Amino acid sequence: MELLSGGEMIARALEDEGVEYIFGYPGGAVLHIYDALFKDCKIPHILVRHEQAATHAADGYARATGKPGVVLVTSGPGATNAITGIATAYMDSIPMVVLAGQVQSHLIGEDAFQETDMIGISRPIVKHSFMVKRTEDLPIMIKKAFRIASSGRPGPVVIDIPKDLTRPDAKYEYHYPETVKMRSYAPAQRGHTGQIKKATKLLLAAKRPIIYAGGGVLLGDASEQLTQLARELNYPVTKTLMGLGAYPGTDRQCLGMLGMHGFYEANMAMHNSDCILAVGARFDDRVTNTVGKFCPGAKVIHIDIDPASISKIVMADIPIVGPVQSVLTEMLAQIASLREKDSSLPDKPALEHWWQQIEEWRAAHGLFTGRRYGESDMIMPQQVIQSLYRATKGDAYITSDVGQHQMFAAQYYPFDKPRRWINSGGLGTMGFGLPAAMGVKLAFPDMDVACVTGEGSIQMNIQELSTCTQYDSAIKIINLRNNNLGMVTQWQDMQYEGRYAMSTYEDSLPDFVKLVEAYGHVGIQVTNLADLDGAMDEAFAMKDKLVFLDVIIDPTEHVYPMHIAPNGAMKDMWLSKNERT
Amino acid sequence: MRRIISMLMENEPGALSRVIGLFSQRGYNIETLNVAPTDDPTLSRLTLTTVGSDLRIEQLTKQLNKLVDVVKLADLTEGAHIERDMMLIKVRASGAARHEIKRTTDIFRGQIVDVGPNIYTIQIIGTSEKLDAFVAAMSDVDILEVVRSGVAGISRGEKVLSL
Numbered sequence A: 001m002e003l004l005s006g007g008e009m010i011a012r013a014l015e016d017e018g019v020e021y022i023f024g025y026p027g028g029a030v031l032h033i034y035d036a037l038f039k040d041c042k043i044p045h046i047l048v049r050h051e052q053a054a055t056h057a058a059d060g061y062a063r064a065t066g067k068p069g070v071v072l073v074t075s076g077p078g079a080t081n082a083i084t085g086i087a088t089a090y091m092d093s094i095p096m097v098v099l100a101g102q103v104q105s106h107l108i109g110e111d112a113f114q115e116t117d118m119i120g121i122s123r124p125i126v127k128h129s130f131m132v133k134r135t136e137d138l139p140i141m142i143k144k145a146f147r148i149a150s151s152g153r154p155g156p157v158v159i160d161i162p163k164d165l166t167r168p169d170a171k172y173e174y175h176y177p178e179t180v181k182m183r184s185y186a187p188a189q190r191g192h193t194g195q196i197k198k199a200t201k202l203l204l205a206a207k208r209p210i211i212y213a214g215g216g217v218l219l220g221d222a223s224e225q226l227t228q229l230a231r232e233l234n235y236p237v238t239k240t241l242m243g244l245g246a247y248p249g250t251d252r253q254c255l256g257m258l259g260m261h262g263f264y265e266a267n268m269a270m271h272n273s274d275c276i277l278a279v280g281a282r283f284d285d286r287v288t289n290t291v292g293k294f295c296p297g298a299k300v301i302h303i304d305i306d307p308a309s310i311s312k313i314v315m316a317d318i319p320i321v322g323p324v325q326s327v328l329t330e331m332l333a334q335i336a337s338l339r340e341k342d343s344s345l346p347d348k349p350a351l352e353h354w355w356q357q358i359e360e361w362r363a364a365h366g367l368f369t370g371r372r373y374g375e376s377d378m379i380m381p382q383q384v385i386q387s388l389y390r391a392t393k394g395d396a397y398i399t400s401d402v403g404q405h406q407m408f409a410a411q412y413y414p415f416d417k418p419r420r421w422i423n424s425g426g427l428g429t430m431g432f433g434l435p436a437a438m439g440v441k442l443a444f445p446d447m448d449v450a451c452v453t454g455e456g457s458i459q460m461n462i463q464e465l466s467t468c469t470q471y472d473s474a475i476k477i478i479n480l481r482n483n484n485l486g487m488v489t490q491w492q493d494m495q496y497e498g499r500y501a502m503s504t505y506e507d508s509l510p511d512f513v514k515l516v517e518a519y520g521h522v523g524i525q526v527t528n529l530a531d532l533d534g535a536m537d538e539a540f541a542m543k544d545k546l547v548f549l550d551v552i553i554d555p556t557e558h559v560y561p562m563h564i565a566p567n568g569a570m571k572d573m574w575l576s577k578n579e580r581t
Numbered sequence B: 001m002r003r004i005i006s007m008l009m010e011n012e013p014g015a016l017s018r019v020i021g022l023f024s025q026r027g028y029n030i031e032t033l034n035v036a037p038t039d040d041p042t043l044s045r046l047t048l049t050t051v052g053s054d055l056r057i058e059q060l061t062k063q064l065n066k067l068v069d070v071v072k073l074a075d076l077t078e079g080a081h082i083e084r085d086m087m088l089i090k091v092r093a094s095g096a097a098r099h100e101i102k103r104t105t106d107i108f109r110g111q112i113v114d115v116g117p118n119i120y121t122i123q124i125i126g127t128s129e130k131l132d133a134f135v136a137a138m139s140d141v142d143i144l145e146v147v148r149s150g151v152a153g154i155s156r157g158e159k160v161l162s163l
Ligand SMILES: Cc1ncc(C[n+]2csc(CCOP(=O)(O)OP(=O)(O)O)c2C)c(N)n1
Pocket: A401, A402, A403, A404, A405, A406, A428, A429, A430, A431, A453, A454, A455, A456, A457, A458, A480, A482, A484, A485, A486, A487, A488
């Protein structure tokens, strides 16, 4: 067996694990590891400009590929800077392995230079964490970390590595295990057949069914099965912000996103349904509105890999714990056999009636009627997203930041494929979009990757424009520039009589075009609607350039529909500034 | 309802703080907590009591089970079980009260484990209720210190919590 130092073991283990990129930033506690990477490691390392960006980039990579993102940061400030990105990944169940340096073992607990209790700080936002005690344990711990991060309900795993354990002069036998067994970790391998049978019966007996698909469908690679099931039964499908792309967004059966800023027809269909098939979704408060008023007539079938997600907020009538892909596959077989016995299933007249109702909702207040744009000389944010959709033929990877622009992107860019929509749904992290796009672009260099952002969010990680220069990251940044923290001013308009408390920047915004040019990129400002499509095409025509499109939009526009809260139900929505259900 | 939840967890640094952290993170409260190694040195047994609705307890046990360090978990209150809490209570015992305290201790099948001219230290073992009752019975006495181990519990009969 080969003798390796701790640093070398880490480099080798990551190779043996099949890691494609390491996103990181060096510092004292990880210098042995960096030296080992420098000397002998085939994996490219992406040097970000802030550790938060390393985690978001790894996260974007993970969301787009399904493989765990890998982050390497130093102790103390390096580790704490990574926290927001770890929390972001945790909230959206994204597989990630974070290697964090730690001060030397004998200094731990002494408030040594750049010491923080990373295990403690990260505890509530990780799936699991390891503190390495002996160099020999590194390979098995790394193996365990990858296994835990990427199986079951995925999530971030932190490995805290004291500096002395990576010393170049202390060598140990290296062996990277093929598999690991953990007596205390066994995610469900399949759903309970009896439960699946019961669920299928209930589903086929429904008169007003709806399929409610969440991010778990994407994480569990079950879009194909979900689509097949929905088509087979001709049932309507709605998706959460995290589930966009789980079912083709342009398909007739797709009612679009549901929830706080969900489509009218989606929220109405949910509220009036008699059977909800929830797949890999978690009844988040941004979906349900007031839980006590949630879908009063609906029976709930809930499929999730995480038992703790089931009946956490809304009681499931039929809970099914298991990987969504295998459960849906089994459900499809059940459907076939039930229909063989009784070809009248599902209830077609009822379904026809249901679809009629849904089409009425869609026609009355659907998003794509164009009626939502107010009268304005300015470009409307929705038009920018539609232009982006047109220029990319609906086939781009779209990352986003957080705010109104995020909701407009989610509403107006229908995703037909899984893993194309990359956004921070659970934590809602401004500053996510740009580094995430870098991660996606590395994974898919030949694809169009665009980051939809706002002038507020982009400034939270704008230093990454430099990383993009270093690695020729030819992403497109679409800045929906309303010159204010739009999502905040929208709430202030609606709830605080338009008092814009600290949500505008006065005249302090940079000239974004000059700014990106200073980093060596291309900047284009667009102010007239007539120039929008042309500028968009021009941006995407520059295949090997990062282009920043600074689009000046109507600053007064709000995102609609919007759930009426507090005390509203799914069906209670603002449809425009002065129109409500 | 009050529940006694008992679990086997990896005897590793950080495991306990993950369990405790979960309670504050998710807004549950711990009434008592007891943890010690088992006959298998790689495992600790942790027993806690908490109060909550069935739904909340179900959610809590699911969340605890999700922790990678938690190997096996049981809600002992779901079946017949034995629970024991141990209390050491130091009281001022002088004059006529001395005899009275001794009598009460005997009634509760407690033991006086340390004696001073003006002090008794009493050990009582039993359910939490019994211990509470003893403290109540000492209401006229000057209680100087109370130490309780927290509830430890085990299922009755054949049922075992082991790997
Ligand atoms: C890190 C962080 N801080 C604060 C917030 C709260 N927040 C949500 S949206 C928003 C405004 C975002 O402004 P901008 O990026 O310009 O997007 P817009 O809403 O104008 O499209 C803020 C401050 C957040 N989500 N994340």
